[in-house]
Amino acid sequence: MTELNQQTTYDDNNIFAKMLDGDIPYHKVYEDDKTLAFMDIMPQAEGHVLVIPKQKAVDLADLEPEYAAAVLMTSKKVMQAQRQVFEREGVIQMQLNGSQAGQTVFHYHVHLIPSSIHELGRHAVTQADNNDLADIAQKLAAVINA
Numbered sequence: 001m002t003e004l005n006q007q008t009t010y011d012d013n014n015i016f017a018k019m020l021d022g023d024i025p026y027h028k029v030y031e032d033d034k035t036l037a038f039m040d041i042m043p044q045a046e047g048h049v050l051v052i053p054k055q056k057a058v059d060l061a062d063l064e065p066e067y068a069a070a071v072l073m074t075s076k077k078v079m080q081a082q083r084q085v086f087e088r089e090g091v092i093q094m095q096l097n098g099s100q101a102g103q104t105v106f107h108y109h110v111h112l113i114p115s116s117i118h119e120l121g122r123h124a125v126t127q128a129d130n131n132d133l134a135d136i137a138q139k140l141a142a143v144i145n146a
């Protein structure tokens with residue numbers, strides 16, 4: 001039997017909503033009026049960043065055009081910073097829609113991962129060191145804000 005996406009309505013208590021509300025800490029890379037970028041705590045490669053819209057969207061189906069554009073523009077900023085900080089061209093842009101696709105947090109987000117499809121680590125498994133994440137976030141933010 002086909003597994004259906006269990007999460008089709010937006011849950012105000014999802015972990016990214018709590019970040020946007022300032023209720024839980026995160027390592028910020030960039031923020032503007034429509035988006036927030038922060039370090040993934042279980043990175044699939046060093047420098048794994050998530051970009052989220054400040055809109056209550058579960059997945060791509062819900063994303064409003066102005067937020068889609070804003071997420072893409074922030075993603076470009078982050079990717080350019082990753083290329084500079086990690087001195088590599090290859091950055092994976094990934095985005096999962098629905099639990100059947102492996103989505104685990106039901107607030108739309110883009111993954112930006114300085115890696116190769118042939119080397120990508122496992123999804124949301126190993127927690128990174130907090131100090132390392134803080135250090136990388138600071139380096140990426142410095143490039144974006146330069």
Ligand code: AMP
Nearest residue numbers: 015039040041042096102103104105124
């Ligand atoms: P997805 O499975 O596409 O919904 O991705 C969710 C991502 O959120 C995974 O890569 C997790 O490692 C990441 N994640 C979960 N909780 C947190 C958190 N508190 N801070 C940062 N990233 C998180």
